[in-house]
Amino acid sequence: MKILKFGGKSLANKEGLEKVIQIIAQKYFSNEAVVVVVSARSNATNELIDLLDKAQKGVNYNVELEAFKIYQNNGLSNTIFTDEFSQLDKLLEGVSLLGDFSSRIKDQVIAIGELISAKYLSYLLNEKSIKANFVDARNLIKTDNNFGNAQPLDAISKKNVITFFNNQPEGVNIVTGFIASTVNGETTTLGRNGSNYTASLLANYLDAQEFQNYTHVDGIFTANPELVTNARKIEKLSFNEANELANFGANILHAKTIIPLVEKNIPLRILNTFNPDNQGTLITAEQTDEGIKSLSILNNVSLINLEGRGLLGKTGVDARIFRVMGDNNISVSIISQGSSERGIGIVVETEKATKALIELEKEFENDFYTKDVNRISANDNISVISIIGQDLSTFHKPYTALIKNKIVPILFNNTTTGRNISLVINKTDLKRALNVIHGEIFGVSKKINIAVFGHGLVGGTLINQILNSASAIEKRKKIELNVFAIANSKKIVFNNNGIGDNWKSEIETNGISYEVQDVIKYAIENNLENLIAIDNTASKDFVENYIALIENGFDLVSSNKVANTLSYDFYKTLRSAIDKNQKNYLYETNVGAGLPLIDTIKLLHLSGENITKIKGVFSGSLSYLFNAFSKEKKDFSSVLKEAVDKGYTEPDPREDLCGNDVARKVLILARELDLQNEFEEIKIDNLIPEHLQTISQNEFFERINEFNSVYQNIKENQEPNHVLRYIGELSGDLQKEKGVLEVKLVSVSENSALGQLKGSDSLFEIYTESYGERPIVIQGAGAGASVTARGVFGDILRLAEKN
Numbered sequence: 001m002k003i004l005k006f007g008g009k010s011l012a013n014k015e016g017l018e019k020v021i022q023i024i025a026q027k028y029f030s031n032e033a034v035v036v037v038v039s040a041r042s043n044a045t046n047e048l049i050d051l052l053d054k055a056q057k058g059v060n061y062n063v064e065l066e067a068f069k070i071y072q073n074n075g076l077s078n079t080i081f082t083d084e085f086s087q088l089d090k091l092l093e094g095v096s097l098l099g100d101f102s103s104r105i106k107d108q109v110i111a112i113g114e115l116i117s118a119k120y121l122s123y124l125l126n127e128k129s130i131k132a133n134f135v136d137a138r139n140l141i142k143t144d145n146n147f148g149n150a151q152p153l154d155a156i157s158k159k160n161v162i163t164f165f166n167n168q169p170e171g172v173n174i175v176t177g178f179i180a181s182t183v184n185g186e187t188t189t190l191g192r193n194g195s196n197y198t199a200s201l202l203a204n205y206l207d208a209q210e211f212q213n214y215t216h217v218d219g220i221f222t223a224n225p226e227l228v229t230n231a232r233k234i235e236k237l238s239f240n241e242a243n244e245l246a247n248f249g250a251n252i253l254h255a256k257t258i259i260p261l262v263e264k265n266i267p268l269r270i271l272n273t274f275n276p277d278n279q280g281t282l283i284t285a286e287q288t289d290e291g292i293k294s295l296s297i298l299n300n301v302s303l304i305n306l307e308g309r310g311l312l313g314k315t316g317v318d319a320r321i322f323r324v325m326g327d328n329n330i331s332v333s334i335i336s337q338g339s340s341e342r343g344i345g346i347v348v349e350t351e352k353a354t355k356a357l358i359e360l361e362k363e364f365e366n367d368f369y370t371k372d373v374n375r376i377s378a379n380d381n382i383s384v385i386s387i388i389g390q391d392l393s394t395f396h397k398p399y400t401a402l403i404k405n406k407i408v409p410i411l412f413n414n415t416t417t418g419r420n421i422s423l424v425i426n427k428t429d430l431k432r433a434l435n436v437i438h439g440e441i442f443g444v445s446k447k448i449n450i451a452v453f454g455h456g457l458v459g460g461t462l463i464n465q466i467l468n469s470a471s472a473i474e475k476r477k478k479i480e481l482n483v484f485a486i487a488n489s490k491k492i493v494f495n496n497n498g499i500g501d502n503w504k505s506e507i508e509t510n511g512i513s514y515e516v517q518d519v520i521k522y523a524i525e526n527n528l529e530n531l532i533a534i535d536n537t538a539s540k541d542f543v544e545n546y547i548a549l550i551e552n553g554f555d556l557v558s559s560n561k562v563a564n565t566l567s568y569d570f571y572k573t574l575r576s577a578i579d580k581n582q583k584n585y586l587y588e589t590n591v592g593a594g595l596p597l598i599d600t601i602k603l604l605h606l607s608g609e610n611i612t613k614i615k616g617v618f619s620g621s622l623s624y625l626f627n628a629f630s631k632e633k634k635d636f637s638s639v640l641k642e643a644v645d646k647g648y649t650e651p652d653p654r655e656d657l658c659g660n661d662v663a664r665k666v667l668i669l670a671r672e673l674d675l676q677n678e679f680e681e682i683k684i685d686n687l688i689p690e691h692l693q694t695i696s697q698n699e700f701f702e703r704i705n706e707f708n709s710v711y712q713n714i715k716e717n718q719e720p721n722h723v724l725r726y727i728g729e730l731s732g733d734l735q736k737e738k739g740v741l742e743v744k745l746v747s748v749s750e751n752s753a754l755g756q757l758k759g760s761d762s763l764f765e766i767y768t769e770s771y772g773e774r775p776i777v778i779q780g781a782g783a784g785a786s787v788t789a790r791g792v793f794g795d796i797l798r799l800a801e802k803n
Helices: 012-028 042-057 060-074 084-100 103-127 154-166 194-207 241-249 258-264 317-327 350-363 365-369 397-404 427-441 456-476 503-512 516-525 546-551 570-582 598-608 619-630 636-645 660-672 696-703 702-718 785-802
Strands: 004-006 032-037 132-135 174-178 177-180 185-191 208-217 235-238 268-272 280-285 294-307 333-339 343-349 375-388 411-414 418-428 445-455 477-485 491-494 531-535 554-558 611-617 722-731 740-749 761-768 776-781
Touching: 004 012, 004 194, 012 032, 012 103, 032 103, 032 194, 042 060, 042 084, 042 103, 060 084, 060 132, 103 132, 103 174, 103 177, 103 185, 103 776, 154 194, 174 194, 194 208, 194 258, 194 477, 235 241, 241 258, 241 280, 241 375, 258 619, 294 350, 294 427, 317 343, 317 350, 333 411, 333 418, 350 365, 375 427, 375 554, 418 427, 427 445, 445 456, 445 516, 445 785, 456 477, 456 503, 456 785, 477 503, 477 516, 477 619, 491 503, 491 516, 516 546, 516 619, 516 660, 531 785, 546 554, 546 570, 554 785, 598 611, 598 660, 598 761, 619 636, 619 702, 619 761, 636 702, 660 722, 696 702, 702 722
Parallel strands: 004 032, 004 208, 032 174, 132 174, 208 268, 235 280, 445 477, 445 531, 531 554
Antiparallel strands: 177 185, 268 280, 294 343, 294 375, 333 343, 375 418, 411 418, 477 491, 611 722, 611 761, 722 740, 761 776
16 A cells, blocks of 8 residues: 655646546556545645634634635535535634634634545545545544644554554545544644645554655755755655754655654655656665755744853753743754853744743843843744755855855754754845855856946957857856846846847847846845856946945956056955955956966965066057057058057047056056055056147047157167067066056067067066066967957856855
8 A cells, every 4th residue: 555645736726636636546547555645725724824813803804715715616516615614614703703712723724724625636536437535534543632733642543544444445545634633523733744744644554555745846855946946856865864854844844754654664755746757756764875965944933042141151041941942832943052151042933932032031030130141032034944964074165155145144053963054044045045055065056147247349248258158167167157137338137047149139128227236136136146247347437336246245357447446545445345245356357358467466476476577568459559560661640540440449549549558557466566556656658649639539530640750750769670669567666565657668679578579469577586587478469359358257267166
């Protein structure tokens, strides 16, 4: 014989009921002996409790009661629930008159959900020519009179069950789960999710071959798949592991369900009503491999905090707390305390939190007067995540990941075995915390959620690079890159499941106006973890949002140089915010596009290497301009027009020629060496003749030939075999607070490293004390959207591997 149990969601609607009937029919017509246990349909138990509450408060409940009856009747022409509906009417009317109800009355009301469910399924099966018998478990399972959480009386219950099934009528017996009765026949219930317990007891009493628990999921997963999309099914568990999962809140299991099965070594299989061919999760006595099995959660719990400086060194405080809890039948699921006992936290069911608070205040009344206890408080806005199988030796990994995502556990504790750890967190952080922990410990793809600001040449190229590479990166690195927001200066488009290849048209047709605070709000509301904000703008205004993004859990990657070249005070404030919030800010492309320059300088400086000078060609645009002008017999204006036409410069080339861009890059490197220079202190050689600096762009191009005589004269007055280069240089005593920063046009030997540059390449010479006059040279493509975007992409991947 097999025991089949169907949950409320399996019985909720036409699709589910048809599946349940198919499963039972297949076993029935195969002559397989089965007993079926059912829960109340859908949300019936909660609806009945709501009706009770309304009746108690004197609130009119007729609309809700009628809706309940219509749903449960489910289109039947003649109701088969006359007795149940009549009893419900009388009970609610009585509660309404009295303005109160006892646990005894509550059990009678909520038992109606299971009675209706079993009757309805029996009726449907008989309509399908499958002989079915409605069985009221109150006639079989006897309990004590602890209404709401009654304990079975094994001897009499077992005798009743065996006697009934030895004389059972032909057909499939459909048994009410969850409900039982006292020896005097008063209705009791076995506690929430107690239908599993009913099925487990029947399996034990009848020596069943297997207990098959049909739910709405394919088995037990590494986490709740409704909260963690990439949760994986667990194929096998031992009874011990299942018991841990049940104790720590796994929804599919009831903590008491396991014990009757263990006694008789009866396998438990968790199956999916809607996918019956799936083999589900098998739970047996056989021990499985060690390791983390699953994340389970406890909701509807509260944290009671007892605080008092006067408790320092006092013993017995915890004993008093547990005595109060025991005397009031309040179960403590978690306790955490310091060795000094100056602070103790306990987790209890929310419905009993007020009672716990009142009774503890009574117990410690004298301690309040003596100031030994300062405060006893309750926090209902919590959830508990338990990591089943987590060893303390590796707990730092998920814990660090939580901190990086701005999720700070209120408290945590571990079991005496050291193999399970529970975290108490704010309820609003639950989904995000689960995904962060799951991604860290189960080796599935870690999801990185990216918001891209600015989709011009660099930004647009970056977005396409991410989308084109995402699949390969997930396979190779187990990192899922999810672009959830793309914005320009006016519009933004969101998709928490990821924006696709048609992002340009999405922004045009569906883009909405926004502020950066809207992006932060969207990330919070959608529980997005591992957040990265990408700044591909050149906007000073956008930089003002950096600190808000950091404070709300975003790491930053930027090709925008502005943030690193504003005042030194802002520079330090930004770093302080980064350190305080344990976030990262990467900006390798600020200098040298995709070249590994900033990282090299950081590493040298961190290692204690004394950098004495840095100089080089910082601008790919100006590199092209002077490489071509120095080698070719062309006017300066002709070469400048070529650079503009090829996109090497900005549309108004004066933005490059003024030298400010190079100056910013030099300043960025100076600040990497902890120098406190300001932008205004940089000596800049402006390449634009003064009379051409302030005219309009159109007039500038009309008078561009006026460059020719100036630069032809400079070119002809060089020493032989020399070429012109526009360089940035950082020199002086770099051990002091400030260095000497210069941007200038120089003439160098064509055989030197600078003189041999070609095309739009950049080149940097880093002079150090150890290397003397032989600098470290870094050279390569220093301009171009593709190169810069690839450098930003590199920073994203470095952050992704860190998170």
